[in-house]
Amino acid sequence: MRFKNSLSGEIEEFRPLRGRRVNMYVCGPTVQESFHIGHARTYIIFDSIAKYLVSSGYSLFYLQNITDIDDKIIKKANETDSSALSVAEKYTMEYLSLMNSLRVDSINLYAKATEYIEEIISQISRLMENGHAYSAGDGVYFNVRSFKDYGRLSNQRSEDLVSGTRVSENTNKADQKDFALWKLQKPGEPAWDSPWGKGRPGWHIEDTAITETYFGQEYDIHGGGSDLIFPHHEAEIAQMRSISGKEYLARYWIHTGMVTLNGEKMSKSLGNFITISELLKRYNPREVRFAMLNGNYRSTIDFSESLMEEARKNTHYLDIIYRRLKNHNSAYGDLEIDVTPFRDGIKEAMDGDFNFRLAFRIIMDLAGKAYHDFPDLSKASVDEISSVFEWFNSFTGVLVHIENSGVLKEAVDLILDLRRRLREEKNYALSDLIRGRLMEAGIEVQDNGKQVEWWIRD
């Protein structure tokens, strides 16, 4: 398996530190505001990458943090006359629920920053002891000059970094590049005890505290949106490596591209975002996943209706074929289709820097072939094709869930059988009424010649 490592800028062969075991960490959200399509894209991509790693035989520990204490959360709490805790809790719940809707369910553990204060303090103490951090007027800072590789991930030379024009000067810092490890409490702010006084952690330290806890000082993959490369990921590297003295924090870094709206980055601060909830009112989760995966994961995508419509069309096409394969209820033919080239093609696409777009194209080709030859297919071929679909679905999550057993199926089949008789009697008024009512109840019905197909709308 090969993919682009942002640290080197090269596509590299993936070699985990310990055999088939893989530790992957992805930066989660700050829970202060509703989540938008950009978040959806990043987390859907990593969900699919995680699932692909698992389906390729790796034993994966996928860890994600949730930033539940931060300046913006406090600001939001003040604006809404509530506590930082309740703001964080509200949006944490919303986040988890959205991820659940989007079938993002590969994360083994969500770690909240506030539950790792002890570990955070331990890291800051070690940084103080070995001279990489210092206490200043309003908190504790990391001394960037003390870490020679600062800038390596983002390819920035340390000297080029501070122009001073856009950053409001903080006179407590010894150097403008330095970043906060611990912020001392201001009136009304939530705070924890520490050797440097009551306060709260800076943004970057939670990640290394959490990853050190579960993965140790060096691990395999670190992911996140490309807007986190600088300064966030640079800071994480500086913190952990200054403690560990090791060559790496994570061996491989994967960064996802941004989502723009009318050519401008969708972001909380600009306010030009479409929330995931709004999107889910108009498109089902599988369509959203398709749209977010259907392209190079590192490229910027411009969000548009046509992007979503294309995803909708393609998803529906796959649904039709997959449903037929799974609900095969007519005679089999004797045509054998060799699925090996399709399976290998998808594998090759995915192993080559997670080329979802190409994998999608190949599954579409297989779908077209299956549809075209459907009546002639042998049972073995139907099963083989289904298994390719299922494997594909195991990491993309774009296929429809097939309801092909149970009480509901019995009931719907019965209703549709009665409707079939009405149609034979040309009682279209009643048969259309039944179809209409089933549709209202969320059951799609399609008449394809004599075959009637139905499924539950999602």
Next chain:
RNA sequence: GGAUAGGUGGCAGAGCGGUGAUGCGUGGGACUGCAGAUCCCAUCUAAUAGGGUUCAACUCCCUACCUAUCCUCCA
């Protein structure tokens, strides 16, 4: 100004040093009680500009220009 991706047909987007992927859209046809879906055909002097390498460049190299993102919080 520095860094990182890119600039391909109406749109989205691959691949390849030498047969113009594919999807969406559009046009036409087939099928159909209706709705929906599907199928077939068509849609093309496609490569930001200018140099260079080569028998041959969209594909390699250089230059310019343009776009997005980062250099402040951000997925």
